[in-house]
Amino acid sequence: GRDKAEYMTSLFRSVLGFPKEGINFRDFMPVLEDAKGLQILLEGLEKALPVPADSFDSVAGLEARGFLFGPALAARLGKGFIAVRKAGKLPPPVIGEDYTLEYGQARVEVESDAVSSGERVLIVDDLIATGGTAKAAADLIRKCGGIIAGFSFVMQLEGLDGIDSLGPYPTSTLVSMPA
Numbered sequence: 001g002r003d004k005a006e007y008m009t010s011l012f013r014s015v016l017g018f019p020k021e022g023i024n025f026r027d028f029m030p031v032l033e034d035a036k037g038l039q040i041l042l043e044g045l046e047k048a049l050p051v052p053a054d055s056f057d058s059v060a061g062l063e064a065r066g067f068l069f070g071p072a073l074a075a076r077l078g079k080g081f082i083a084v085r086k087a088g089k090l091p092p093p094v095i096g097e098d099y100t101l102e103y104g105q106a107r108v109e110v111e112s113d114a115v116s117s118g119e120r121v122l123i124v125d126d127l128i129a130t131g132g133t134a135k136a137a138a139d140l141i142r143k144c145g146g147i148i149a150g151f152s153f154v155m156q157l158e159g160l161d162g163i164d165s166l167g168p169y170p171t172s173t174l175v176s177m178p179a
């Protein structure tokens with residue numbers, strides 16, 4: 001409940017001016033380092049799934065921080081895990097999706113047999129800010145023939161319309177903070 005959300009929020013460390021001036025970096029690592037925090041994180045994501053667990057087939061996590069808890073969540077749910085990686089890390093054949101960041105271009109990739117046609121996928125990441133990363137992952141999974149069941153985030157940054165930018169998908173976030 002609310003106490004757990006407050007406890008988890010308290011574990012995020014805020015670092016002003018990282019990675020550049022004007023950014024208030026929300027550091028997620030202390031949540032993982034805290035035994036209780038890690039339990040609350042996994043239990044919270046499982047309880048707050050945006051859709052019932054039997055309405056999706058697998059969990060996709062976004063490199064890098066989505067890799068830190070996505071496989072654990074997938075295992076708790078009895079699902080497999082799909083790694084959505086930054087470009088150039090996976091051996092061929094891969095399927096990729098280019099997207100635009102605030103400065104410049106980026107690309108995410110999956111191994112080309114990672115997603116089956118019609119596979120229903122829950123996308124997870126630690127944090128949604130602009131939504132650019134999660135949107136690119138969703139576009140990539142659709143390109144592979146997958147169906148987006150929904151999105152789960154640990155943290156939402158307020159005022160950036162990240163969730164709206166994803167489209168009309170069921171979405172859950174555990175905690176929320178100003179950008």
Ligand code: PRP
Nearest residue numbers: 063064065125127128129130131132133
């Ligand atoms: C961070 C965060 C999300 C993304 C959110 O990842 O982990 O994946 O940014 O931002 P957005 O909603 O504006 O796209 P980042 O690529 O900075 O680093 P990471 O490799 O440590 O996950």
Ligand code: MG
Nearest residue numbers: 063064065066
């Ligand atoms: Mg990330």
